[in-house]
Amino acid sequence: GAGVSQSPSNKVTEKGKDVELRCDPISGHTALYWYRQSLGQGLEFLIYFQGNSAPDKSGLPSDRFSAERTGGSVSTLTIQRTQQEDSAVYLCASSLGGQGAEEQYFGPGTRLTVT
Amino acid sequence: AQSVTQLGSHVSVSEGALVLLRCNYSSSVPPYLFWYVQYPNQGLQLLLKYTSAATLVKGINGFEAEFKKSETSFHLTKPSAHMSDAAEYFCAVSYTGANNLFFGTGTRLTVIP
Numbered sequence: 001g002a003g004v005s006q007s008p009s010n011k012v013t014e015k016g017k018d019v020e021l022r023c024d025p026i027s028g029h030t031a032l033y034w035y036r037q038s039l040g041q042g043l044e045f046l047i048y049f050q051g052n053s054a055p056d057k058s059g060l061p062s063d064r065f066s067a068e069r070t071g072g073s074v075s076t077l078t079i080q081r082t083q084q085e086d087s088a089v090y091l092c093a094s095s096l097g098g099q100g101a102e103e104q105y106f107g108p109g110t111r112l113t114v115t
Numbered sequence: 116a117q118s119v120t121q122l123g124s125h126v127s128v129s130e131g132a133l134v135l136l137r138c139n140y141s142s143s144v145p146p147y148l149f150w151y152v153q154y155p156n157q158g159l160q161l162l163l164k165y166t167s168a169a170t171l172v173k174g175i176n177g178f179e180a181e182f183k184k185s186e187t188s189f190h191l192t193k194p195s196a197h198m199s200d201a202a203e204y205f206c207a208v209s210y211t212g213a214n215n216l217f218f219g220t221g222t223r224l225t226v227i228p
Contacts, residue, residue: 003158004158022196033215034225035218040217042220043159043205043207043216044204044218045214045216047213048214056214059215063181090160091151092158093159099211100209100211100213101147101209101211103149103161104216106151106158106159106160107158108156108158
């Protein structure tokens with residue numbers, strides 16, 4: 001079956017502009033995660049959605065970052081007034097039920113470059 | 116608090132040689148431990164995971180890892196490296212009730228022909 005898909009694969013934007021990154025999780029997966037991968041920094045957790053519960057936003061680095069998940073499926077990560085330090089690969093993952101022992105399935109990522 | 120330390124950001128081995136990638140974790144509760152691999156321009160793929168069953172875990176592509184509680188380690192090994200193993204490897208920890216994985220900074224494996 002289809003895996004996690006993300007769009008766009010690459011995004012170049014000017015400092016100060018807003019960007020939207022999209023994630024389509026695996027059908028039937030109730031949990032969805034966003035991570036940020038910066039050069040030499042590993043993967044940093046951003047936000048977690050589980051079913052209809054309130055999202056865990058504890059990893060969002062500033063109030064310029066927000067995310068929503070519509071209909072329990074597609075998710076959009078929005079970065080407002082982008083800064084150069086926002087340049088990174090943004091990875092989305094999904095899992096069946098969101099339990100700590102579950103495998104997370106990752107998309108190919110969106111590479112964001114802020115000029 | 117949960118965290119992962121991967122010793123060696125870059126590891127080079129000859130084709131056919133043993134692969135050993137080190138991971139040490141810190142967790143205040145019983146951990147779940149994972150190794151993921153990332154090939155260039157791709158997402159992460161699960162190699163193997165430890166979830167409190169057998170301490171020696173076998174994964175895909177001939178990789179295995181051993182959970183050693185006394186050493187708080189979960190090192191990844193493969194007896195004989197193949198060129199196709201060249202990639203970046205991430206160790207991660209989670210626990211019951213966690214909403215996310217906590218990742219190490221990754222180890223880039225180079226295989227020399």
